[in-house]
Amino acid sequence: MRITLLIVSITLLMSCESKKKDYAPLSKEMAQNEVVVNEVLQTGGYTYVLVQQSNQEFWLAVSKTDVEVGEKLYFSEAMEMKDFESKELNRVFESIFFVDQISREPISAETKKAEVSAKRQEGIQKLLDSIKISPVEGGYSIGELYKNAEKYNQQTVKVRGQVVKVNLDIMDRNWVHLMDGTKGENRSDLTFTTNDVVKVGDTITFEGVLAMDREFGAGYVYPLIVENAVVK
Incomplete structure (x- = not known):
């Protein structure tokens, strides 16, 4: 860094x-x-x-x-x-x-x-101050998911936000970070794994399964992540 x-x-x-x-x-x-x-x-x-x-x-x-x-x-x-x-x-x-x-x-x-x-x-x-994105209907803010992670763990969630980072084709999936201007547990971005391709700066809505404390090996450890996400 x-x-x-x-x-x-x-x-x-x-x-x-x-x-x-x-x-x-x-x-x-x-x-x-x-x-x-x-x-x-x-x-x-x-x-x-x-x-x-x-x-x-x-x-x-x-x-x-x-x-x-x-x-x-x-x-x-x-x-x-x-x-x-x-x-x-x-x-x-x-x-x-x-x-x-x-x-x-x-x-x-x-x-x-x-x-x-x-x-x-x-x-x-x-960056956080510059992004103000409201959740889609039936969706959740990033801050809400962090603050109530146990409540939504293993549930399908929809999140709308701005793409701030993309890592392509790692472990046969793409890793996308979204921010929406909210935060919780001292975290302001949420990671999604997906097969869809997006680019930094895009405002998108992802739908996928929220998971807590996911460890993928090779140093990839996430207290909260949305897996198998698709762009809606």
Whole structure:
């Protein structure tokens, strides 16, 4: 999950500035970096920083921030993009590392984990606030199902919501996450297994059998899930 926000940021930037999609993860030996700033280029949304680590120079890109030449900075995660074109700078970088965070102090694992968790929760809350979908006739809200899971366990339920995540063809089924703007038991999305194909952003109604505490092996454990769902 730690890399998720970073990937999203890179994807958004690529859509407006880059003609290439060739990128690779930062090498493990660069997992915690201390660098010195040699050059700074500012654009409307991003700061490009030429940094030095030992005898190596390379470019970093981060959401717009104040950075000065000579400063010592730290970063912990990055993704490399090759032949990246910045239209604002009218420049192509042979190699540049997009980082989700820079700091003037070393980034501890505990601090990083807490910050990523906070960002994730903030993102979930913003998404939740943006979705307001009422149940269909005879259906249930996601919050209602979580709050009364035992009551509806092993019953056929109908749920209307917005698709926020899709994993296709895992264990011979598709895994779809819906949100409707409600939540219960500190959970705001509900997972459905289905053979139907939907896409993120769709507003759909699923009908399937609600099940509690389902374990599928390979790390797939769900306190609540709707199985064999079909789009209605």
